[in-house]
Amino acid sequence: MRVLERIPTSTRGQVLALAGAGSAWVGAYWVNGWLWDWVLHDVAGLDPQARLTEALRFFLYDTVKIALLLVGIIFVITVLRSYMSIERTRAMLGGKREGVGNVLAAGLGVITPFCSCSAVPAFIGFVAAGVPIGVTLSFLIASPMVNEIAIGLLLTLFGWKVTAIYVASGVLIAIVAGWVLGRIGAQRWVEPFVFQTTLGGEVIDSTAALTFAERIQMGAEEVVTILRKIWPYLLVGIGLGAVVHGWVPTDFFTSYAGAGNAFGVLVAVAMGIPLYSNAAGIMPLVQTLYDKGLPMGTLLAFMMAVVALSLPEMILLRRVLRPQLLGAYAGVVGVGIVAVGYLFNALLA
Amino acid sequence: MIIKVLGSGCANCQNLERNTREALAQTGLEATIEKVTDYPAIMRYNIMRTPALVIDEKVVVKGRVPTVAAIAELLTAATS
Known part of the structure; x- marks a missing residue:
């Protein structure tokens, strides 16, 4: 964990260290491609055609691949994001009216470093500083829905087109949902103590004065923290993917949730809401289901439902939002996700 | 020295409190933790x-x- 002591202090040393780490990463990613064929087929002597071998290969290969991708993506994004902070975001949103504010908030929700575990202090901090409720909600919806790890994984697994669709539709849902909630008078359903809270003390922008070595340190720490938190989800997700990959026939899903089924997206969203995982854990499964012929719109809707609407976050937000507003929040976001699913199934077909 | 750990009982808040207590023990500084x-x-x-x-x-x-x-x-920076 204590990378900082080992990071060279000279700029040249830092560049060399980063280049070394980068080459090691590329090497490992490249080796992973044929390593498991060799281990399973040549060393262990398993039949390459057998379903068990295929599923096993899928599991091992994907675990290493996704883990490597996550290490790279989380590190790069954390270092980039260390130049942004939630304090700066709030300052930019202060005094903005609804409409423009919703658009800006949704965009900033994508790039601001933020964990939904801090949803409550962020909500109070925004509202007490005068940011309208609807604008604040646009931020809180965009932040988990357009997840930076999901962007990185989608980009590497599915290409830029699907990624652009994901980002654009997530931002659009956040803008519209926040605006609608603001219009229907959401402030009625905010716990009164939020408005009585006075923000004391000076605002300290924690990320403004960091050195580059400290930003690298933050990146390395974040990789460890996130991987430690999500590895069970990741293994379950890849395990499910391996089972589907090996044993479920291709026409099983297409006949139940394929493009021909009018209720496919609804079923996917209804299944996704109670599931609590994260973008990294869900992606191997999404990839397998896509290979099995499920349409991309349905899969994006499923993924968004899993990451954007989660029970733990709802329970946290209950501290500041009345049940009516929580219900409206889940409803508006859910309808948005379903609409995106159908829209892209139609567009990409 | 008065140290406050701010957070609503999340796992990370407990980790922060634990690390702070360890740091206090290591440095031998006296402080109350709230x-x-x-x-x-x-x-x-x-x-x-x-x-x-x-x-x-x-x-x-x-x-x-x-x-x-x-x-x-x-902690040592705060006491000096």
């Missing part, structure tokens, strides 16, 4: 990411859990 879990009280420090660490009413950490060594450094 836990602040009430949101209006937390917001008096104008933070938007939990957990946070406050030493003598000054916010020194927010939104992350530093290592024991890093907290020890913050």
Whole structure:
């Protein structure tokens, strides 16, 4: 964990260290491609055609691949994001009216470093500083829905087109949902103590004065923290993917949730809401289901439902939002996700 | 020295408190640790990411859990 002591202090040393780490990463990613064929087929002597071998290969290969991708993506994004902070975001949103504010908030929700575990202090901090409720909600919806790890994984697994669709539709849902909630008078359903809270003390922008070595340190720490938190989800997700990959026939899903089924997206969203995982854990499964012929719109809707609407976050937000507003929040976001699913199934077909 | 750990009982808040106690034991400094879990009280420090660490009413950490060594450094910096 204590990378900082080992990071060279000279700029040249830092560049060399980063280049070394980068080459090691590329090497490992490249080796992973044929390593498991060799281990399973040549060393262990398993039949390459057998379903068990295929599923096993899928599991091992994907675990290493996704883990490597996550290490790279989380590190790069954390270092980039260390130049942004939630304090700066709030300052930019202060005094903005609804409409423009919703658009800006949704965009900033994508790039601001933020964990939904801090949803409550962020909500109070925004509202007490005068940011309208609807604008604040646009931020809180965009932040988990357009997840930076999901962007990185989608980009590497599915290409830029699907990624652009994901980002654009997530931002659009956040803008519209926040605006609608603001219009229907959401402030009625905010716990009164939020408005009585006075923000004391000076605002300290924690990320403004960091050195580059400290930003690298933050990146390395974040990789460890996130991987430690999500590895069970990741293994379950890849395990499910391996089972589907090996044993479920291709026409099983297409006949139940394929493009021909009018209720496919609804079923996917209804299944996704109670599931609590994260973008990294869900992606191997999404990839397998896509290979099995499920349409991309349905899969994006499923993924968004899993990451954007989660029970733990709802329970946290209950501290500041009345049940009516929580219900409206889940409803508006859910309808948005379903609409995106159908829209892209139609567009990409 | 009065140290406050700000956060509403999340796992990271407990990690921060544990690391702080360890750092105190390592440095041999004397301090009382208070836990602040009430949101209006937390917001008096104008933070938007939990957990946070406050030493003598000054916010020194927010939104992350530093290592024991890093907290020890913050503690010695605050006393000198």
